[in-house]
Amino acid sequence: MTFPAQNGCLVLPVDRSALASASREELVDLVVMLSEQVAALTARIAEQDAKIAELSAKLAAASATSRTSSKPPSSDGYKKPPTPSPTSRRVKSGRKPGGQAGHEGAALCQVDDPDVVITHRPAICSGCQASLAGAEVASFARRQVFDLPEDVALECTEHRIVTCRCVCGVRTTAGVADGVAAGVAAPAQYGPRVRASVTWLVSEHFLPIARAAVVMGALLGAPVSAGSVNAWVAQAGDALAEDGGFLDVVAAQLRDADVLHADETGLRTAGALAWVHVACTLALVLLSVHTGKGKRGKVAIERTGVINHLREEAVLVTDAWGPYLSYASVHALCGAHVVRELRAVVDAAPGCTTEAGSQSWAGKMLHFLEALSGEARQARRDGQEQLDEAVLAARVATFEKILTLGHQQNPAPPGGWPGAKKRPKAVNLLLRIEREREAYLRFAVDLTVPFTNNQAERDLRGVRLREKVSGCLRTLKGAEVFVAIRSYLLTAQRQGRASLEVLRELFTGRVWIPELATT
Known part of the structure; x- marks a missing residue:
């Protein structure tokens, strides 16, 4: 008896009466044929599963948002989730919105000697309509308005560089040693306050060069060229990059830091992608830009x-x-990054926050890290140097239990896991958290270490804003100047100095150097 087949596969189902009348040899042939067919189908299913996993990964990458990845919020476009997000994990603080008790506000205060006093007298009585000319003044209320002068006039200082002739016949001209300010060389030029203000607009507020020239020209009532603005900004960058100068001093101090933050971001420069690296502490910031081979690594x-x-x-x-x-x-890994990755696993696996979910370990790890971060934050506020040993041991045990659950929900195939590129994202994340467990828990073991690397990310934010405004930097030199000045301004702000103030010092030839600070 011959069982019907099509394209090398047995046509199913097989008729029961045909099986009953088949010989033993025919039944053996049938089993062999079915085994081959099952093996072929199993291989095909495995191939399709791999393809589905690949396509799902691409779809997940395409749909990643700032909430589930390291992408910036600006990349979310118009597909942002509703606000507030239905899956938001932000915990209410219990405080009312707005300024909190003890918050240092900013307000104008009246002065005793105003520049201009204008007295406003009522002309007629609001009761009988009689004239109030010459009437007795019962009282008055003071209302002070602070404003810019109607005309912001430039102050012109003339430097007369005297040349004297000695009795010996030698003619000597006054120089820096005689009080001549550095840079006073042209017949007419703008001074350090104007140069500092323009550089501040470009480097602190990211105005394009041409627009900064227009703004200053309008405010000063005098022409300011884009070429001059560009030259002044370059002058500031060169002053900071001098050997043994500001950048070298900051780099030397950062090498002695107890806790150092580092990160990097791309910046379009000279028609190619450059990378800006940051190394920073609570008191020091150093940005550097790199192109060519190894520009990121x-x-x-x-x-x-x-x-x-x-x-x-x-x-x-x-x-x-x-x-x-x-x-x-000693390494500490950013908790904010791993929380976003865990949230992506939670969102991709339906029901994964429940015990029955296939990836419930991710939801548990997410809650665990956020709760432990809150404990560490409160301990710092209370002035503790470290968490209680028993509490910390219990938290570490919980961490290990969640990892064990993760392995139970993601058992390795018989031949072991393939390379990272072929493993599911959830498995890669699980294995990395397990491998770098000490670095991920560093913030709880050492309370001087924060839960996130937000310090470095905030210091790079200006780079992203500059690229968003200008599109790119046209030359590597321009990028180097930009990051040098950003390093200068950010470090000054960390140490309580005003940006404009330190820029004025720079343009008077006295570059501000930060105090030694390694925290």
Whole structure:
């Protein structure tokens, strides 16, 4: 008896009467045929599953938002989730909106000697309509209005550079030693306050060069060219980059930091992608820009000369990018990054926050890290140097239980997991958290270490804003000047100095140098 087949596959179902009348040899042939067919279908299903996983990963990457990845909020476009998000995990603080008790406000106060006094007298009585000319003044209320002068006039200072002839016949002209300000060389030029103000507009508020020239020209009532603005900004950058100057001093101080934050971001420069690296603490900021081979990796990191010279006991706070983890320092990994990755797993796996969900470990780990971060934050507020040992041990045990659950929900195939590129994202995340468990829990073990790397990310925000405004920087030199001035202004702000003030000092030839600070 021959069982019907089509394209090499048995036509199912097989008639029961045909099976009953078949010989033993025919039944064996049937079983072999079915086994081959099952094997072929199993291989095909595995191939399709792999393709589905690949397409699902691409779809997930395309639909990633700032909430579930490291993408900036500006990349979300018009597809932002409703506000407030139905899955928002923000915990209410219990405080009312607005300024809190003890918040230092900013308000104008009246002065005793105003520049101009205008007295307003009523002309007629509001009761009988009689004239009030010459009437007795019963009282008056003071209302002071602070405004810019109607005309902002430039102040012109003439420097007369005297040349004297000695009795010996030698003619000597006054110089810097005689009080001549540095840079006073042209017959007519703008002074340090104007130059500082323009540089501040460009570097602190990201006005394009031409627009900054227009703004200053309108305010001063005098012509300011874009070429002059560009030259002044370049002058500031060159002053900061001098050997042994501001940038070198900050780099040297950062090498002695106890806790150092680092991150990087791209910047379109000279028609190509450059990378801006930041190394910073609570008191110091150093930005550097790199192009060419190795512009993002270890070559750029070591060209900056901070991370590769850190003390081994110093804590380096970063994301989980490989080049950072290759250095011998004590590592702390950004909790905000892993929380976003866990949230992506939660969103991608329906019901994963429940015990029955296939990826419930991700929801549990997400809640665990957020709760532990809150405990560490409260301990810092209470002035504690570390969490209670028993509490910390219990939290670590919970962490390990969640990892165990993750492995139970993601068992390795018989041959073991393939390379990272072929593993599911949830598995890659699970294995990384397990491998870097000490770095992810560093913030709870050492309360001087924050839960996130937001410090470095905030210091890079100006780079993203500058690119958003200008589109790119046209030259590498311009990018180097930009990051040098940003380093100067951010460091000054960290140490309580006003940006305009330190820029004025720079343009008078006295570059501000930060005090030694390693925290």
